[in-house]
Amino acid sequence: MTTWIDISETALPAEQVHEFLYASQGGGVCVFVGTTRRVTLEEVTEHLWYEAHNTMALKEMEKIAKRASQQWSLLRVVMLHRTGKVSVGEASVIVGAATAHRGPAFEATRFLIDELKKSVQIWKKDVSPDGSSFWVDSGLG
Amino acid sequence: MTTWIDISETALPAEQVHEFLYASQGGGVCVFVGTTRRVTLEEVTEHLWYEAHNTMALKEMEKIAKRASQQWSLLRVVMLHRTGKVSVGEASVIVGAATAHRGPAFEATRFLIDELKKSVQIWKKDVSPDGSSFWVDSGLG
Amino acid sequence: MIVTIRFFSVLREAFGAGVAEVELEDGTTGKDLIALLADNNDTFASLKDVVRLAVNDEYVENAELLKDGDDIAIITPVSGG
Amino acid sequence: MIVTIRFFSVLREAFGAGVAEVELEDGTTGKDLIALLADNNDTFASLKDVVRLAVNDEYVENAELLKDGDDIAIITPVSGG
Numbered sequence: 065m066t067t068w069i070d071i072s073e074t075a076l077p078a079e080q081v082h083e084f085l086y087a088s089q090g091g092g093v094c095v096f097v098g099t100t101r102r103v104t105l106e107e108v109t110e111h112l113w114y115e116a117h118n119t120m121a122l123k124e125m126e127k128i129a130k131r132a133s134q135q136w137s138l139l140r141v142v143m144l145h146r147t148g149k150v151s152v153g154e155a156s157v158i159v160g161a162a163t164a165h166r167g168p169a170f171e172a173t174r175f176l177i178d179e180l181k182k183s184v185q186i187w188k189k190d191v192s193p194d195g196s197s198f199w200v201d202s203g204l205g
Numbered sequence: 206m207t208t209w210i211d212i213s214e215t216a217l218p219a220e221q222v223h224e225f226l227y228a229s230q231g232g233g234v235c236v237f238v239g240t241t242r243r244v245t246l247e248e249v250t251e252h253l254w255y256e257a258h259n260t261m262a263l264k265e266m267e268k269i270a271k272r273a274s275q276q277w278s279l280l281r282v283v284m285l286h287r288t289g290k291v292s293v294g295e296a297s298v299i300v301g302a303a304t305a306h307r308g309p310a311f312e313a314t315r316f317l318i319d320e321l322k323k324s325v326q327i328w329k330k331d332v333s334p335d336g337s338s339f340w341v342d343s344g345l346g
Numbered sequence: 347m348i349v350t351i352r353f354f355s356v357l358r359e360a361f362g363a364g365v366a367e368v369e370l371e372d373g374t375t376g377k378d379l380i381a382l383l384a385d386n387n388d389t390f391a392s393l394k395d396v397v398r399l400a401v402n403d404e405y406v407e408n409a410e411l412l413k414d415g416d417d418i419a420i421i422t423p424v425s426g427g
Numbered sequence: 428m429i430v431t432i433r434f435f436s437v438l439r440e441a442f443g444a445g446v447a448e449v450e451l452e453d454g455t456t457g458k459d460l461i462a463l464l465a466d467n468n469d470t471f472a473s474l475k476d477v478v479r480l481a482v483n484d485e486y487v488e489n490a491e492l493l494k495d496g497d498d499i500a501i502i503t504p505v506s507g508g
Binding site: 098114115116117119120121123145156157177180181182183184185186187188189199200201202203204205 | 470
């Protein structure tokens with residue numbers, strides 16, 4: 065399995081993610097992208113702001129990719145996360161997998177994003193148009 | 206729901222598919238790509254060649270997108286299929302959905318590709334490096 | 347009556363053409379057409395139980411009567427994706 | 428002993444800094460450090476039961492003794508993706 069795992073402050077490169085996954089010469093590629101949603105429970109978001117413990121987060125993503133590769137036969141795996149400001153309609157995270165057949169591509173990609181959200185050391189702040197903000201699911205009451 | 210459904214002889218535009226789906230301003234985007242696999246059951250493929258009954262196939266894809274939208278709350282749906290020669294590592298089909306949350310994005314995208322393979326009037330020929338070829342699952346013994 | 351018949355994939359190659367204009371007797375049904383094509387082509391014969399007919403882009407039952415000017419697609423098992 | 432403490436998100440804002448050098452008594456455990464930080468900061472106090480400590484990028488048990496030069500990250504519930 066070949067992996068491409070990264071955290072960066074720049075826009076996530078969808079085109080290159082596809083090229084990387086197609087290059088596996090497998091038959092199925094699944095990609096999931098988390099984008100900044102404009103409205104959540106009737107509250108409008110202006111942008112999200114992400115902060116990471118980069119070194120731990122990268123190690124954690126490597127572990128998740130490895131666990132995925134133990135469950136499914138994966139040719140290539142991508143896990144990219146953006147930090148800093150991510151405006152509405154922009155991508156904060158792209159995960160994906162290339163496999164021989166489509167079932168494992170879907171299952172592994174779902175696993176990658178579910179596990180990333182559970183354990184990768186990245187935090188998200190929701191900023192509304194009036195400038196008010198809150199850290200999402202911070203553990204504060 | 207906004208849809209982008211097409212059949213074309215040119216390379217499928219991954220970047221534009223992402224832009225189209227992100228523009229929903231939802232939170233989750235799932236994309237599945239079928240690419241030409243180099244090796245299937247130890248047989249090497251040089252390229253696949255696709256042929257469609259375009260008018261019926263486009264109508265059938267519209268129906269599938271509509272059925273998906275009846276099962277899940279979808280913001281945007283993409284279903285693009287390429288015809289003609291598709292070399293190893295190139296994309297023959299891209300389907301995807303943008304939704305508010307990730308679960309429905311995965312489920313709807315899986316539905317789109319599964320149903321496309323079942324009923325859309327497109328046929329695939331597998332051509333090996335020595336020039337020999339066969340129509341995949343043609344119904345012939 | 348004259349109808350247009352469209353062949354794809356295996357059948358296009360077997361018949362050597364993607365489109366054919368065919369003269370049929372009035373009263374010909376889809377089932378009759380399938381039998382006629384099966385008599386004339388071995389590949390078609392081996393697919394006759396799995397093909398579906400579409401007239402003017404909509405699937406029809408084999409019992410349906412064909413009409414002059416019909417555009418008939420012969421749909422074999424699909425394999426896109 | 429001197430350790431480095433790293434704060435993120437809510438705690439970074441609550442402490443007004445992402446990184447702090449702190450002098451601790453020898454024999455201080457992770458649990459002791461959490462108690463110390465909770466005494467000094469209300470936001471930390473309300474998160475003290477959910478934070479995890481990582482030393483040199485690896486999670487450690489709270490009972491673990493801290494050492495001079497440790498690089499300690501305070502990890503609150505994550506929310507990436």
